[in-house]
Amino acid sequence: MYVETDPDCFDPNDPYSIGEVADCLGFPQALQDPHESSTFEQTMGLHEDVHSNMENCYENNENDTHLMQGMIHDGAATNHLDNQALALGNHQAPIDNNWSYAAQNFDNGPPIMLPDGQIPMIAPTLDLLDLFHNLPPRSSAALLQNQPIPSLIEPIPMGVYDPLLHLAPHPPPPLMRDLFHSLPHGCYRGTSSLFGDGGDDDGGLLYHQNHHQETENGMLKFSQDINVCLGNGRERKATKHFTTDKEKRSQMNDKFAILMSLIPNPIKTDRASVVGEAIEYIKELLRTVDELKLLVEKKRCGMGSRRKRHRMEDGDMESCITDKPISEPDQSYSSALRSSWLQRKSKVTEVDVRIIDDEVTIKLVQRKKINCLLYVSRVLDELHLDLQHVAGGHIGEHYSFLFNSKVLSPFLLLVTDFVWTRKLPMKWILLFLQIYEGSPVFASAIASKLIEAVDGQYAMSCPTGSY
Amino acid sequence: MNKATIIEDAITYITELQKNVKVLSNQLMEMEVSSIEDAKALSKETDAPEETEENRIEPDVKVIYVNGNKLWMKMIFENRRGRLTKLMEALSAHGFELNDVSVTTSMGATLISSCVEGTLGEVLEASSMSELLQEIIKHI
Numbered sequence: 001m002y003v004e005t006d007p008d009c010f011d012p013n014d015p016y017s018i019g020e021v022a023d024c025l026g027f028p029q030a031l032q033d034p035h036e037s038s039t040f041e042q043t044m045g046l047h048e049d050v051h052s053n054m055e056n057c058y059e060n061n062e063n064d065t066h067l068m069q070g071m072i073h074d075g076a077a078t079n080h081l082d083n084q085a086l087a088l089g090n091h092q093a094p095i096d097n098n099w100s101y102a103a104q105n106f107d108n109g110p111p112i113m114l115p116d117g118q119i120p121m122i123a124p125t126l127d128l129l130d131l132f133h134n135l136p137p138r139s140s141a142a143l144l145q146n147q148p149i150p151s152l153i154e155p156i157p158m159g160v161y162d163p164l165l166h167l168a169p170h171p172p173p174p175l176m177r178d179l180f181h182s183l184p185h186g187c188y189r190g191t192s193s194l195f196g197d198g199g200d201d202d203g204g205l206l207y208h209q210n211h212h213q214e215t216e217n218g219m220l221k222f223s224q225d226i227n228v229c230l231g232n233g234r235e236r237k238a239t240k241h242f243t244t245d246k247e248k249r250s251q252m253n254d255k256f257a258i259l260m261s262l263i264p265n266p267i268k269t270d271r272a273s274v275v276g277e278a279i280e281y282i283k284e285l286l287r288t289v290d291e292l293k294l295l296v297e298k299k300r301c302g303m304g305s306r307r308k309r310h311r312m313e314d315g316d317m318e319s320c321i322t323d324k325p326i327s328e329p330d331q332s333y334s335s336a337l338r339s340s341w342l343q344r345k346s347k348v349t350e351v352d353v354r355i356i357d358d359e360v361t362i363k364l365v366q367r368k369k370i371n372c373l374l375y376v377s378r379v380l381d382e383l384h385l386d387l388q389h390v391a392g393g394h395i396g397e398h399y400s401f402l403f404n405s406k407v408l409s410p411f412l413l414l415v416t417d418f419v420w421t422r423k424l425p426m427k428w429i430l431l432f433l434q435i436y437e438g439s440p441v442f443a444s445a446i447a448s449k450l451i452e453a454v455d456g457q458y459a460m461s462c463p464t465g466s467y
Numbered sequence: 468m469n470k471a472t473i474i475e476d477a478i479t480y481i482t483e484l485q486k487n488v489k490v491l492s493n494q495l496m497e498m499e500v501s502s503i504e505d506a507k508a509l510s511k512e513t514d515a516p517e518e519t520e521e522n523r524i525e526p527d528v529k530v531i532y533v534n535g536n537k538l539w540m541k542m543i544f545e546n547r548r549g550r551l552t553k554l555m556e557a558l559s560a561h562g563f564e565l566n567d568v569s570v571t572t573s574m575g576a577t578l579i580s581s582c583v584e585g586t587l588g589e590v591l592e593a594s595s596m597s598e599l600l601q602e603i604i605k606h607i
Contacts, residue, residue: 262478285481289484289487299499381552392566
C-alpha cells in the first residue's frame with residue numbers, strides 16, 4: 001500500500017500512518033509482500049510493541065551513555081536505536097517529498113533485520129523522514145536517485161537504525177538532542193531546522209557547540225566515537241567534518257608553521273603577525289616579479305643600444321644628484337620605469353630599499369648605535385653602488401644617514417635569501433644610490449646584504465652584549 | 468573560504484611567486500652574463516672622464532673643538548671609488564666614531580662634515596686631528 005508515492009497518504013502527525021512506512025522500511029513480513037494491505041494491522045500491532053519498547057528506553061535514561069557506546073561498539077542496534085530515533089523525533093520538518101522518495105526505495109530493499117533479531121519498527125513520522133533526510137550526502141543523493149534503501153542504512157556500522165520511536169509522546173531527553181548535535185555533520189544538513197539551532201556550515205562549529213553543551217564526559221566520548229565510527233563507514237567526502245577540535249587545531253598550527261617558514265625573517269611568531277608578514281611578503285614578491293619581468297624585457301630590447309646611452313647620460317647624472325634622473329627611454333625600451341620596493345626587518349634592524357629606475361634609496365633603522373657607516377659603505381662597494389649622498393642623524397638611540405650613490409659597473413646581483421641570524425641595534429640610515437641603467441641590482445639583495453653586514457659587525461663588536 | 472583554506476592558498480601562492488622570481492632571475496642572469504663584457508668596457512670609460520674633465524680637487528680639512536671629547540670636522544676630497552669606505556676604515560681603526568654625518572658628492576668632490584668622537588678614551592685635540600685627517604686623505 002505504500003508503494004504509492006502519493007505523499008498525501010502519509011500524515012506526519014498521525015502515528016498510525018507510521019505503520020505504513022514501517023511496512024516499507026522493513027518488517028520482514030511486510031517485505032515479503034509490501035503491497036499487502038493486511039500489513040497495516042501488523043504494523044499497528046508492532047507499533048504498539050515498539051511504543052512500549054521506547055518507553056522502556058526512556059526509563060533507562062541514565063544508561064544512555066552505555067547505550068550509545070554500545071551502539072558504537074557493538075554495532076548492534078537494539079533498544080539503543082530507540083533512543084537515537086527518539087532524539088530525532090519530535091522535530092517537525094516538512095519532508096513529505098523526501099519521504100515519498102524514500103518510500104519508493106523500499107520496494108527494492110532487502111529485509112532489514114536488527115542484529116539481535118529485533119524487528120525494526122518504523123516510525124514513519126516526519127522525524128523519521130528527518131533521519132533519512134539527514135543521512136550522509138551520499139545516501140541522500142541515493143535517496144533522490146531512487147537507490148535501494150539499504151544504501152541508506154548500510155554505511156552505518158551499528159546496524160540498522162531503529163527508526164520508530166518517534167512515537168514517544170514526550171520529548172527526547174535533552175542529552176539525546178545534544179548527542180545528535182554531535183553526529184556527523186553530513187548527517188545533519190537540516191540540523192538547523194531540526195533542532196532549531198542557528199545553522200552553521202562548519203561541522204566543527206557544530207561539534208564545538210556540542211562540546212559546550214555537553215556536561216557528561218560519556219556523551220562527549222560518544223560523540224567523538226560516533227563521528228569516527230560513522231566516518232569510517234561513509235564516503236570520504238564526509239570525513240572532513242569528522243576531525244576533532246584537537247586535530248583541527250594541530251592542522252591549523254601546522255599550516256601556520258609552513259607559512260612562517262616561507263616568510264623570510266619572521267620576527268614574531270604569533271599567528272596574527274605571521275599572517276601580516278605573509279601579506280607583506282606576498283606584495284613584495286609581486287613587486288619583485290613585476291620588476292624582474294620589466295628588467296628582462298628591457299635587457300632584451302636594449303642590449304645593442306646600451307653603449308650609446310651610457311655616454312650620453314654620464315654627464316647629466318652628475319648635476320642632478322638629488323633629482324631623480326629621468327632617462328630618456330630608448331625607442332626599443334619599454335617606457336615603464338623599473339621600480340621595486342621591499343622591507344626587511346629583524347628584531348633590532350629594519351631596512352627599506354626602494355629602487356626607481358636607476359636610483360636606490362635605502363633606509364636603515366638601528367636601535368642602538370654602532371658605527372655602521374663603515375659597514376654599510378663596504379657593502380655598497382661590494383654591490384658596486386657609489387655613494388652619492390649620506391645623511392646621518394643621531395637621535396637618542398637612532399642614527400640617520402643619507403647616501404647617494406652611483407653604480408660604477410653593472411653588477412649582477414641575484415635575489416637570494418640572506419638569513420639574518422643576529423640581532424642588531426638600530427640606526428637610521430638613508431641611502432640614495434644611483435644605479436646605471438640596466439644594472440640589475442635587486443633591492444632584496446641590497447637589503448639582505450646590508451642587514452647581514454651590520455648584524456655581523458654588531459655581533460662582532462659586542463660579543464658579550466645582551467640584546 | 469574558511470581560515471584553513473585561506474592559509475593553504477597563501478602557502479601555495481607564495482611558493483608559486485617564489486618560483487616565478489627564481490625563474491626570472493635565472494633568465495636575467497643568463498642574459499646578463501652575455502652583456503657583462505660590454506658593461507665592463509663602459510665602466511672604465513665612465514671613471515676616467517671624472518678625473519680629466521674636472522679640475523683637480525685639493526683636499527681640505529677643517530677641525531674645530533666642540534666640547535668634551537667631541538670635535539667637528541669638515542673634509543673635502545676628490546671623489547674616487549671606494550674612498551669613502553677606506554676613510555671610514557681608517558677612522559674606525561683610530562677609534563674615531565662619526566656622529567651626525569653628512570656626506571655630499573658633487574662635481575667629483577666629496578664633502579664630509581661630521582662630529583667626531585673618540586671611542587678609545589683618548590683626548591682629541593683639534594690640530595692633531597686635522598693633521599691626522601690630512602694624512603689619511605693622502606693615503607686613501
